[in-house]
Amino acid sequence: MVARGEEVISSILELTDGMEEIPSSHLVPSELRPTTKLDDWGPIPVIDMSLKDRNVLKKLVGDAARDWGVFQVINHNVSIPELLSVGEEVKLFFHRPCENKVKLELEPLKILDTEVYYTGDNTKEDLHSLYWAESLVCLWKSWSKITEKVTRSSDLIFPGGNEAFRSGTNEIVMGCRILTVEVLHLLAEYLGLEAGFFSDHCFPEGSSLFRWNYYPSCPRPNETLGAIAHTDPNLLTVLYQDEAGGLQVKKNDVWYGVQPMTEALIINIGDCLHIFSNAIFHSVVHQVLVNEKAHRLSLAAIYYLEQQTDMTAPDSLVTEKRPRMFKSLSAHDYWTMIFNERREHKFPKSLNGLEALRDFIRRPQEQTA
Numbered sequence: 001m002v003a004r005g006e007e008v009i010s011s012i013l014e015l016t017d018g019m020e021e022i023p024s025s026h027l028v029p030s031e032l033r034p035t036t037k038l039d040d041w042g043p044i045p046v047i048d049m050s051l052k053d054r055n056v057l058k059k060l061v062g063d064a065a066r067d068w069g070v071f072q073v074i075n076h077n078v079s080i081p082e083l084l085s086v087g088e089e090v091k092l093f094f095h096r097p098c099e100n101k102v103k104l105e106l107e108p109l110k111i112l113d114t115e116v117y118y119t120g121d122n123t124k125e126d127l128h129s130l131y132w133a134e135s136l137v138c139l140w141k142s143w144s145k146i147t148e149k150v151t152r153s154s155d156l157i158f159p160g161g162n163e164a165f166r167s168g169t170n171e172i173v174m175g176c177r178i179l180t181v182e183v184l185h186l187l188a189e190y191l192g193l194e195a196g197f198f199s200d201h202c203f204p205e206g207s208s209l210f211r212w213n214y215y216p217s218c219p220r221p222n223e224t225l226g227a228i229a230h231t232d233p234n235l236l237t238v239l240y241q242d243e244a245g246g247l248q249v250k251k252n253d254v255w256y257g258v259q260p261m262t263e264a265l266i267i268n269i270g271d272c273l274h275i276f277s278n279a280i281f282h283s284v285v286h287q288v289l290v291n292e293k294a295h296r297l298s299l300a301a302i303y304y305l306e307q308q309t310d311m312t313a314p315d316s317l318v319t320e321k322r323p324r325m326f327k328s329l330s331a332h333d334y335w336t337m338i339f340n341e342r343r344e345h346k347f348p349k350s351l352n353g354l355e356a357l358r359d360f361i362r363r364p365q366e367q368t369a
Ligand SMILES: O=C(O)CCC(=O)C(=O)O
Pocket: 211, 213, 227, 232, 239, 240, 241, 246, 247, 286, 288, 298, 299, 300
């Protein structure tokens, strides 16, 4: 059952078939619409992870996280051919009849610390920023028995079995984990901290999720967005975007496109790393533009801190020039706050996590170290 027009839409992809206008439910208010073209590429740093000189690599990664909050990495050891082949299977899922996909929407499947669900109309989701997009999510609540969990997720999505999806997902899960640990190590070392300072709070007990996002082509790309401007509320996101492009990041109030590179993965700094680093690293504001011609596929591998993690920045990151920016809060406090905030503000949602943090920002009179 898919009602069209003003009513419930359970699959944007089906809705777009032969459509010339977009439903009012998906119109983005004019002040939030795209202001630059999808291919206005910006000078987002591209970092070669195979660089042998660790000091140089550390500086490149740290400077990029500080100045941009986003960078692309190449030679990262995550198999892109494997990722592309899993992506093809995921597209087959998105192109299933709506009724079939919606089953996973109505009844998220939970088994062994694993959740699998589908969202066909992200505008109905209070909790995240995706808009003109459908998503397929696999959430794993810790890393123990991860291979088993990945297998179960695969069987939930493809009950008849799908070897390409299962083994490919396993390989990317492992590759992205290694990349994430490596980036977190470099970022900690850049700040003069123990290498495991961030990653030890993330692995092995933190949750992670893989969200495949499908952004169908859109007859009026200037009137909507694939994802509205937001920051990621987690620690760090590893992102793959296909050649359609559309990811934009904001720096000093200017939007820059992130140029698609077949071999690259994108690293986004999330709110928790911003808070934990006393705002030395920047949680990047980003959005996604859709286009008239091509559907777009992306994968967001999202890493969370363990819930009990106290995100108070270490004293060594507090100086006279850079006083302590946030009151003490745990990853769980932050989580609760951001979700309440998003639930309350239907639209435009309060999606810049750091604006939503206002009660946790220390006022000048409180800023004695
Ligand atoms: O699809 C993209 O490029 C970005 C997706 C995103 O921002 C997210 O999933 O949080």
